Amino acid sequence: MSFLREISSLKKNMFLSEKDVLLRLVAQIEAEIQQGERKNYNEVLDLSSGDLHRGGIKPITFVRQVLAACFYPALLKDDSLPLDVKERADDLLRQCEGGSVGSYTDLCGIAKIKHSVSKFITRRDGGVPSSPENIFITSGSQMALMFLLKLMIQSKVPCQTGVLIPVPTYASFTLALEDHGAAIIPYYLCEEQCWTLQVEELRRALHEGRRTCNPVALYICNPGNPTGHIQSRKSIEEVIRFAAEEKLFLLADEVYQSCVYGEDTEFESYKKVLSEMGSTISSTVELASFNSASKGFMGECGLRGGYMELVNLDPAVKEYTRILFSTRSCPPVGGQIALDLMADPPKPGDPSFPTFSEEVQSIKNMMRKNACRIQEVFGELPGISCQPLKAGFFVFPCLHFPPRALKWAKKRQMKPDMLYCLQLLEETGLHVRPGCEYGQRKDSHHIRLLVATHEDIMEDALQRLKTFHMRFMKEFS
Amino acid sequence: MTENGCEYRERVLTMDTMNPNIKRVEYAVRGPIVQRAVQIERELKMGVNKPFTEVIKANIGDCHAMGQRPITFFRQVLALCSYPDLLEDSKFPEDAKSRAHRILQACGGGSLGAYSTSQGIEMIRQDVARYIERRDGGIACDPDNIYLSTGASDAIVTMLKLLVLGEGMSRTGVMISIPQYPLYSAALAELGAVQISYYLDEDNCWSLDINELSRALQEAKKHCIPRALCIINPGNPTGQVQSRQCIEDVIRFAATENLFLMADEVYQDNVYADGCKFYSFKKVLSEMGPEYSEKVELASFHSTSKCYMGECGFRGGYMEVVNLDPEVKVQLTKLVSVRLCPPVPGQALLDVVVNPPQPDEPSYGTFIKERSETLATLAEKASMTQEILNQVPGIKCNPVQGAMYTFPRIHLPPKAILEAKEKGQSPDMFYCMKLLEEKGICLVPGSGFGQRDGTYHFRMTILPPKEKLKIVLDKIKEFHQQFTDQYS
Numbered sequence: 001m002s003f004l005r006e007i008s009s010l011k012k013n014m015f016l017s018e019k020d021v022l023l024r025l026v027a028q029i030e031a032e033i034q035q036g037e038r039k040n041y042n043e044v045l046d047l048s049s050g051d052l053h054r055g056g057i058k059p060i061t062f063v064r065q066v067l068a069a070c071f072y073p074a075l076l077k078d079d080s081l082p083l084d085v086k087e088r089a090d091d092l093l094r095q096c097e098g099g100s101v102g103s104y105t106d107l108c109g110i111a112k113i114k115h116s117v118s119k120f121i122t123r124r125d126g127g128v129p130s131s132p133e134n135i136f137i138t139s140g141s142q143m144a145l146m147f148l149l150k151l152m153i154q155s156k157v158p159c160q161t162g163v164l165i166p167v168p169t170y171a172s173f174t175l176a177l178e179d180h181g182a183a184i185i186p187y188y189l190c191e192e193q194c195w196t197l198q199v200e201e202l203r204r205a206l207h208e209g210r211r212t213c214n215p216v217a218l219y220i221c222n223p224g225n226p227t228g229h230i231q232s233r234k235s236i237e238e239v240i241r242f243a244a245e246e247k248l249f250l251l252a253d254e255v256y257q258s259c260v261y262g263e264d265t266e267f268e269s270y271k272k273v274l275s276e277m278g279s280t281i282s283s284t285v286e287l288a289s290f291n292s293a294s295k296g297f298m299g300e301c302g303l304r305g306g307y308m309e310l311v312n313l314d315p316a317v318k319e320y321t322r323i324l325f326s327t328r329s330c331p332p333v334g335g336q337i338a339l340d341l342m343a344d345p346p347k348p349g350d351p352s353f354p355t356f357s358e359e360v361q362s363i364k365n366m367m368r369k370n371a372c373r374i375q376e377v378f379g380e381l382p383g384i385s386c387q388p389l390k391a392g393f394f395v396f397p398c399l400h401f402p403p404r405a406l407k408w409a410k411k412r413q414m415k416p417d418m419l420y421c422l423q424l425l426e427e428t429g430l431h432v433r434p435g436c437e438y439g440q441r442k443d444s445h446h447i448r449l450l451v452a453t454h455e456d457i458m459e460d461a462l463q464r465l466k467t468f469h470m471r472f473m474k475e476f477s
Numbered sequence: 478m479t480e481n482g483c484e485y486r487e488r489v490l491t492m493d494t495m496n497p498n499i500k501r502v503e504y505a506v507r508g509p510i511v512q513r514a515v516q517i518e519r520e521l522k523m524g525v526n527k528p529f530t531e532v533i534k535a536n537i538g539d540c541h542a543m544g545q546r547p548i549t550f551f552r553q554v555l556a557l558c559s560y561p562d563l564l565e566d567s568k569f570p571e572d573a574k575s576r577a578h579r580i581l582q583a584c585g586g587g588s589l590g591a592y593s594t595s596q597g598i599e600m601i602r603q604d605v606a607r608y609i610e611r612r613d614g615g616i617a618c619d620p621d622n623i624y625l626s627t628g629a630s631d632a633i634v635t636m637l638k639l640l641v642l643g644e645g646m647s648r649t650g651v652m653i654s655i656p657q658y659p660l661y662s663a664a665l666a667e668l669g670a671v672q673i674s675y676y677l678d679e680d681n682c683w684s685l686d687i688n689e690l691s692r693a694l695q696e697a698k699k700h701c702i703p704r705a706l707c708i709i710n711p712g713n714p715t716g717q718v719q720s721r722q723c724i725e726d727v728i729r730f731a732a733t734e735n736l737f738l739m740a741d742e743v744y745q746d747n748v749y750a751d752g753c754k755f756y757s758f759k760k761v762l763s764e765m766g767p768e769y770s771e772k773v774e775l776a777s778f779h780s781t782s783k784c785y786m787g788e789c790g791f792r793g794g795y796m797e798v799v800n801l802d803p804e805v806k807v808q809l810t811k812l813v814s815v816r817l818c819p820p821v822p823g824q825a826l827l828d829v830v831v832n833p834p835q836p837d838e839p840s841y842g843t844f845i846k847e848r849s850e851t852l853a854t855l856a857e858k859a860s861m862t863q864e865i866l867n868q869v870p871g872i873k874c875n876p877v878q879g880a881m882y883t884f885p886r887i888h889l890p891p892k893a894i895l896e897a898k899e900k901g902q903s904p905d906m907f908y909c910m911k912l913l914e915e916k917g918i919c920l921v922p923g924s925g926f927g928q929r930d931g932t933y934h935f936r937m938t939i940l941p942p943k944e945k946l947k948i949v950l951d952k953i954k955e956f957h958q959q960f961t962d963q964y965s
Contacts, residue, residue, distance in 0.1 A: 054585030072556035097542030302821030333790035
């Protein structure tokens with residue numbers, strides 16, 4: 001598993017904090033700017049992480065008003081807050097013991113909120129039933145994923161438990177898998193075909209994986225991170241059939257489901273497709289779907305609100321899932337409130353609806369415009385290309401390095417895309433992440449940048465990238 | 478075979494294929510007795526006739542659930558942070574606004590909704606470090622040694638993860654008191670670590686005896702490698718507050734035996750008894766000469782869930798690590814990055830807790846009043862609890878020196894013990910279930926926390942409002958008499 005070794009050693013050298021060489025450079029540059037030592041730009045432009053608010057997008061007003069009223073119920077008597085805000089806050093406070101958000105809640109989340117979430121899921125899936133009993137709320141969806149991994153992974157048996165994961169995939173997930181002692185079985189997404197998932201590749205990976213470990217689960221990210229790919233219904237069916245045949249537990253990470261902006265593109269959930277596939281499959285394939293308040297238009301990453309829905313789980317095992325939750329007390333109340341508002345937002349006729357829908361629409365428009373602009377700009381540049389942008393927060397363009405550039409990187413003993421990112425940051429102040437952090441096919445190179453940002457910021461970033469890229473290509477051609 | 482003749486697909490995840498460690502995880506505080514209590518509440522709502530009109534839940538250390546009021550100032554700051562438009566609202570005091578403003582400036586995009594770094598917002602870690610320095614009389618604290626967490630539990634489990642390794646005879650052993658807060662036993666079971674139990678001395682106010690620590694350790698060395706020693710001070714469920722001498726002895730023991738010290742200090746403001754004082758492990762360690770202060774590895778834990786704040790739902794907490802190997806610290810930082818970041822509202826709350834209103838600030842008066850009242854009420858209830866329970870023949874209650882619980886010893890007649898065993902229940906579970914069914918009071922049996930063989934206890938919180946607590950205590954008194962009569 002050379003990919004695993006690569007990621008592991010990368011993680012040792014530069015993971016998400018002070019050891020990260022790009023972040024260190026950011027800190028250095030920012031210090032220099034403060035001291036007036038920088039010439040060609042006066043601030044670092046950070047498009048490196050999937051954080052809407054950090055990127056300058058304002059939180060949804062309704063969400064923050066409800067949160068404030070829940071935290072400080074004296075506001076319920078305030079004239080300044082809209083009626084529906086007060087009603088919702090009041091309703092939520094009734095669900096809390098002692099009427100306070102400071103109380104512990106039920107381990108797997110407040111019952112009323114799980115109810116809202118299950119109704120949301122049913123609406124989303126055109127009527128497919130969803131039971132609150134199968135909803136588990138956690139401190140961010142990654143936590144839910146980790147609970148499941150804990151249940152599934154046995155490190156003591158003769159064979160290590162294996163999980164199939166896509167390449168490219170986001171970095172902290174790989175870290176989590178390692179942390180839990182899982183063997184990682186990479187399957188490569190097909191870049192030339194818009195990053196689709198091909199069953200033959202799944203088959204190849206599984207076959208390979210079976211030689212050294214015991215594969216039990218198949219992880220899919222749809223819409224994808226960092227690729228932004230969105231699976232067709234047919235593709236989802238193929239994957240489900242594959243999981244049924246090969247006896248794999250499906251882990252469907254769908255946190256970007258409400259961030260779909262491509263034309264004629266629609267998100268279909270694994271749950272929905274599964275339910276429409278005939279009883280042999282629909283009643284037996286084990287599926288966990290994940291969603292969160294961190295992505296989509298809410299972008300409330302810091303509140304830590306996520307959930308998983310479990311389908312066809314063994315009831316005895318489900319009981320142990322609950323017990324596992326007990327060692328973590330309960331999910332943070334702020335995150336639970338955010339989930340409730342995500343699942344049950346203002347409706348037409350509600351006082352907050354006009355503002356709410358305007359805010360949501362403006363984020364959607366922003367994404368579409370950014371996607372268009374990116375394709376335009378990349379279209380004009382040599383040596384950089386990207387697949388059509390349909391969903392998610394990022395773009396993952398491919399860099400086609402001239403041979404001289406590759407030699408230069410080899411001499412510096414660094415991955416070419418990492419070196420590109422360092423130079424880009426140094427020369428233009430634009431911070432993006434290198435493809436080597438996510439995994440990619442051998443000898444291919446990428447960068448990942450945030451698309452979910454203000455149009456002005458996007459334009460600024462694209463100009464900086466363009467300037468740098470032209471110079472870079474010229475120098476190494 | 479399914480109905481249409483297709484082969485039935487066996488599940489991937491079954492009790493047989495599940496991680497076997499998980500089967501050993503138990504957590505009594507929210508276990509079967511609580512589930513039954515919830516069921517009874519539902520029955521009451523549906524109008525089923527019972528010998529009581531409400532279930533009083535004295536099982537979990539949840540202050541607000543039992544009527545304790547949140548501190549106004551904290552909630553004001555949190556509201557301002559959540560919805561910054563309120564910074565223009567004249568109804569909020571200036572000191573709350575200035576704190577909210579300062580916190581928001583430290584958040585990405587000025588929002589509680591942005592990810593923070595995994596270790597926690599730097600400004601807040603600095604504030605926590607200063608708080609610790611003030612608390613410990615000026616002893617230096619490095620913000621880099623502070624890790625903010627999702628409640629103290631998160632940090633405790635993270636440290637245990639770091640400490641637990643090896644196989645078979647060389648598997649990590651972790652020392653924990655009996656009785657203990659069952660998060661520890663659950664986490665150790667989940668991690669497949671070896672639990673090394675050391676008994677607290679019930680006859681001496683649940684104090685810690687170094688000889689007992691030694692005994693437990695020597696015994697454990699035969700089948701594992703002891704690496705860590707956990708101590709809860711003030712204690713849960715026992716409520717004892719360790720003397721300074723005792724803390725020094727524990728530190729010396731840890732030094733001699735090369736053990737990593739884990740000091741769970743979440744109840745540090747909950748000290749009631751005369752002559753008792755909270756001494757932080759960090760302070761005592763720092764004052765013990767370099768052969769200890771520069772060597773002994775320590776992690777101290779604190780949270781916003783207990784004390785006078787009682788803000789469990791926010792999941793705010795931190796740990797301070799001392800004398801950690803730099804390489805291990807790197808691994809620790811990596812480990813916490815896996816869960817991305819602690820909830821930012823909890824981090825913000827922690828910041829206000831360590832930066833409360835000062836005497837010259839507008840909110841000071843109200844703040845002090847609220848804090849004193851809450852702590853004074855808890856002290857009164859602690860006193861009342863031990864007094865009333867000790868009046869009951871067959872119940873013996875050690876002084877509730879601190880924390881939020883009482884863990885009295887109950888004498889059970891042999892007939893009751895027999896009936897319990899026939900039912901396959903531990904005798905104190907049998908007792909507590911009956912108490913629940915007959916009086917509507919929910920406590921947690923001592924077996925959930927650990928106790929010496931042949932002894933029985935229950936853990937009750939002292940959190941219900943005073944009048945209700947009196948009722949609870951009287952009902953327990955009644956019940957115990959009836960129970961003893963019934964089974965004599």
